[in-house]
Amino acid sequence: MLQQTSSVNAFPKKKNEYQRTIRLDTCIAQKVLYVVGTTLKTNLGRCAPPNSTFFSVKCTPSVKYDIIPPPKESSHLSPITLNEKSVLLISMSGASQYENDSKLSVRYYSQDKDILGNAILHLTALEISLDVDADRDGVVEKNNPNKGSWKWGPDGHGAILLVNCDSERSYFQKPDNEVDYISKLSDLKDMSVMVLRTRGPARLPDGYKLTMHICQGHADGVRVYRPKPRYTSNSISGVANEFAQVLCSNVLSREVPYLGGAAEMNFYVEGLKFPDKDFDGLISISLSLLEPICTGLPETPIFTDTVMFRVAPWIMTPNTLRPVEVFVCSTSDNYSFLKGMRSLVANSGYKLNICHEYMNRGDRWMQDELEFGYIDAPHHRFPVVLDSPRDGKLLDFPYKELLGPDFGYVTRVALRKDVSSLDSFGNLEVSPPVTVNGKKYPLGRIIIGVAFPTTTKGRNMTQVVQDFLWAQKVQQPIALFSDWLLVGHVDEFMTFVPAPDRKGFRLLLASPDAGYKLFRGLKNNGHGQARLFEGRRDQEPITVDDILEDAGFQAENNYVQSCIDWNRDVLKRELGLDDSDIIDLPILFKLQQDEDNEYRAVAFYPDMVNLIVLGKNLGIPKPFGPKVNGRCALEEEMSSLMEDLGLSCTFIDDFASYHRLLGEVHCGSNVRREPFDFKWWNLDM
């Protein structure tokens, strides 16, 4: 990962490393502003009058000093031999009540102990600390020694920023990070609080000032607000325009007031963009104390305190997390599907959201237009929808219907020509938590489908979305091969369901071999004449015997099995799975020519792996398989496999309105789920 840019590393990580060189002057008494916790350092020889041989140091009780190298003289009361390299280190333990209330003087003597000169320092001590929630407990602690850097893991540190990508207003929608003011007071809770704590005299000495600043490289990732001068944090009346912007992409540095006495001033820090290929997510904010020189010269920063934030990544939620609400489209022709879903969702105790036709304009593929995720910080978290560049007729739904208060929105814009069917988010899934060769992925791993890297042709998920997914880091993606499918989505051949044992889940894979095995078993038991699609008016029935006798169809399914096996091998390696973690579902495919006359696979009967997981209830495409003793043999097999895991199967008729359009239950729905209990910043990266 790239380092932070330039200016930041000019400042020390910890205040106690902060040593400032000052000049002694025997001609004029000097006024020095000192920051508690730092050390002033001065070379005693550099400004000594000519022929100085001895020196002595005197100070008020509030001041401490050390002479290096330590003088040979046993007492500091008598003059000490001046060494060309002698250095005086000065510190004070607490803030001054009044300007120049402390003093230190150095007296120089000749060989004969005649006084040659006095260098006098009038000292004013300040306490300054720019504070954040660096220990990630939701509270801004005081002067955390690690606040200036960021470390992953349970023993890590460093504050966290949310991308303020929700919208406080339900109408006039635009994500708040695209609006450069605080539109409503509730917006503050999406920001990270940063506190400037100061203690010292009522006013800063003339010409000194405090300034807050960010570097150019971080400037388009963050904004900082504070209550306008006439309001203090305690007197906020609830009106958003009481807040002024301190820093943004055009203002990299701004003076902030010194309040005097013991004071705290709250700032609100707003994240503007997600980690991506060219942004590692780290943002530093600094506060400097500036010393005046004279008109026309820039002030010198004599003390700088820096805090570091990491922007929270976008996190996906696997099927093993508890559902919150289910989304489906209502179209003119999907009554039976809707009826099935309505009853499944109601019985499971979740909320069903129906996207109506004025919004979906006939686009029923709720899975494909968007992916639900969330962002999380110690102070706040909320769901965020990732809008696909697919942009079908459901295009407006994520922005117009989902974006709102505490519901964020993010998208990646791709060129039209770069977008393919593989950019639909049926091709973007996430595994449950796994451990792979000892490496833990407590938030699981993202799974996408692409073309084989070995072919020059082939469709892919667009690079901007892939870059975004990889840059989130906390659910390191796996690329599968899905381009062998006509539609090309990983959810056509795989899904995850919860399990009470082993790793807490099973990987379900479509398996033509399992399908053939089941059909051969049926034939063997005298059911070769049982028919698939029995009773459907929209599909010619076919017998088990006919299927088993079609050598070409068998060859197509052998090919499909080899494609799925290739993915099976990758999934086993990358998710650390054994064969016992995988269940093969009896599903047959057929090859069909696509618009480029290439042969690609589609499900032969409703693709049961394309299911929806609602806790222990599964909504499964009704396969319309051969009936044995009045029961569908495919449903029976599926139910039996799932019952072993304590899961209950509901078969939903999606044949006419989804299956024949090359999708199934999962393609036609979406589920927003609870976030992980595990906090992403506790990952060991």
Place this chain on the structure above:
Amino acid sequence: MLQQTSSVNAFPKKKNEYQRTIRLDTCIAQKVLYVVGTTLKTNLGRCAPPNSTFFSVKCTPSVKYDIIPPPKESSHLSPITLNEKSVLLISMSGASQYENDSKLSVRYYSQDKDILGNAILHLTALEISLDVDADRDGVVEKNNPNKGSWKWGPDGHGAILLVNCDSERSYFQKPDNEVDYISKLSDLKDMSVMVLRTRGPARLPDGYKLTMHICQGHADGVRVYRPKPRYTSNSISGVANEFAQVLCSNVLSREVPYLGGAAEMNFYVEGLKFPDKDFDGLISISLSLLEPICTGLPETPIFTDTVMFRVAPWIMTPNTLRPVEVFVCSTSDNYSFLKGMRSLVANSGYKLNICHEYMNRGDRWMQDELEFGYIDAPHHRFPVVLDSPRDGKLLDFPYKELLGPDFGYVTRVALRKDVSSLDSFGNLEVSPPVTVNGKKYPLGRIIIGVAFPTTTKGRNMTQVVQDFLWAQKVQQPIALFSDWLLVGHVDEFMTFVPAPDRKGFRLLLASPDAGYKLFRGLKNNGHGQARLFEGRRDQEPITVDDILEDAGFQAENNYVQSCIDWNRDVLKRELGLDDSDIIDLPILFKLQQDEDNEYRAVAFYPDMVNLIVLGKNLGIPKPFGPKVNGRCALEEEMSSLMEDLGLSCTFIDDFASYHRLLGEVHCGSNVRREPFDFKWWNLDM
């Protein structure tokens, strides 16, 4: 840093993790191509005929197999009970001589031990290894288990690529990485050799092929060449057009021939771009064995081997490294400077290169237009000039005069409006090796000058150059404050000289305090009337007394000292220096209004810190200081300080032709130095 993009992680890191699922088929005998070192895995139950209760396995001696879970039967000769989960693992220890020369069969039995079916595998074994110099010894070893990943440090691994930024042709100059063919055979030595080693039957079975591929995200960083088919590596006649491009940004995948028997084929890998903000420097190249399916379907990769390279960073050379050649400009007015430099360089035993007026067009600031560095790999290294976006009249010099065979060129293009005086490379230096709080920087740290981050105004080094410098990683940069100077370069107040003791070097800092101390000493010893600039016709002389009495001038110098002290504190922290590692040089400055009417500092007399280091010889601007007993007091002080380090001072008169134009000896020269002995890949990052 970002992870590699999609496709790469679909392949295992080590060959022995590579397990491939294959299908058994009792209907037709199958031909299987096996890669030595992998394991074939098949589920015995999945394709078993209905009612199978037992099975047995038979194979030729070249084949090894394991049954999991291990059968309870003590001997494999009698039929074994078939478990639904039974898995067969198959491997072979060496390559086949002939196609299908090995065989394995599985026989299925009923409860009564009647034979229900036979699944037969005809096996052909291949050895395939894509090899690179992953152990960094300059030789391509065979199948390094770590070749697919990259790790820093002496116990690290991973191959290295050079950016092929030199030009094999001395005329028609263009860096080779901008030309998409091999212009001369000598170009091959700038590339990394990659060897494809195969062993097996004379030909691959029908329809199988080998393909080499890279992913989209790496494609603009690399090209791969190989000898054209009719040439083998051994018969290269020396003609560059015998090489064909295999991969480049437009060709992400290409078939490569299988030679048969025991064969090696050399490939040549060319790095195209340096690490930068959006490129972490890592590039993977894969080789896959593809299995044919049938016409119209993409072949399936059944084995993939991957190697990973890191592009070598651009590395700067500090003053402590041995010089190779010195560069200066000849102008109509710099005779005395040239004379001094010529004699210094000749006496020091190095080569002097003079850039003549037809090329420099009066631009004498050789330091500012370019920075010398180098790139290094186990197989080759060469110097690389970083061309500044300054683009003064010396603009053409780096490209037209320096770029050539084994002399590389790199630049970063900035918008004209973003380029300031701080983009001149007198503002880009590098420290000798240091250790900071236990962290080692064996290649030193880059040092640049910027404006205080606390001011909204102020000049800066342009972001594209800063991003480039930070992205090289191995000499982690430090940003100093140099905007207080009219010209704004760090070489106006600091440099490094070699030292026989301590850390092997001293940091020299300009110090007005040291200057005043020296002048006050002179006055005190009765030399107050000694005059600076004595005898120069182009500069009014001034006495020591006059200098000491000018309170305004003293105030200006106090300001300058405070600016330098600020940088001193940063340098001490970031380079881990003590005061004893620093020498203060007696140099005074004055403030002068710049074109924006801001006051900024320039050297009052020739700025001795702006010196050139040639081994133990220093070329120092002749300061024209006050003479005491016929000797310049400033030269005497400088010589005395340097003599303690065993360094010899030559004072060069640059007054008229450099100092009065606001530069000195260092600004007017440049030194190309030997590379570090330390290899950058041995850094612990």
